Amino acid sequence: MANFLQAVEPSIPQRNLSGLIQAIASSKNELELHAAIMEMVGEYFDVQRWGIYLLDETSHVKVDDRGIPDVCLKDNPVGRYVVERHAPAHEEIILPAGNWQQFCSREDHAHVMSGPIVHSGRLIGTLNLARAQGKSAFNANDLADLSALCLHLSAKFATLQTNQKTTTNTEFSSRLTPRELEIAQLVAQGLTNAEIGEKLWITQNSVKQALKRMFKKLGVSARAEMVAKLQP
Structure with missing residues (x-):
């Protein structure tokens, strides 16, 4: 049994969200929260483009310089799914393989995944990830990790906004x-x-x-x- 475990263990990728979750929990304000995510999420998900988009009261978008341009957020099935269902998604669970390119042809956005940040029943932002051409598509494990991350982000934003009011x-x-x-x-x-x-x-x-x-x-x-x- 020991030999069998040693034989298969290297082929099973091991990732742990605890570092990201701890960084979210320890953030004292929105700026620290954004900085923590931007520092760690790229390596964790093996993405080449990523960003947090927060909608303000006039529906403007805050864009980080490593983020994903509007073409990947608007008028496409992935973005529509996240907005309508408040649930994370990537292009391969919504579109036939290869069809994402009709919405965005950029080589550094060959695969995209987006998750919702919600507060008081409304969407206040999204966490968006993109992998370059040649990288593997996002899978069920990536989606599960993004879902957990967005839950912690949503809870933290709610706490920070409550603290602002007090x-x-x-x-x-x-x-x-x-x-x-x-x-x-x-x-x-x-x-x-x-x-x-x-x-x-x-x-x-x-x-x-x-x-x-x-x-x-x-x-x-x-x-x-x-x-x-x-x-x-």
């Missing part, structure tokens, strides 16, 4: 979306619109327009007044 004046913070609260916290730290945009992976103009909406919701006309109003 550190502000709930009378006024309840008027703001989670993304607006995140912007308000960075304003309170003294960051400029450009610096906020860089941290949140959105344009400087998006920050400016968000602040206008926030000022209107809170009945203020200046950044300092907004920060003071949100103090607990």
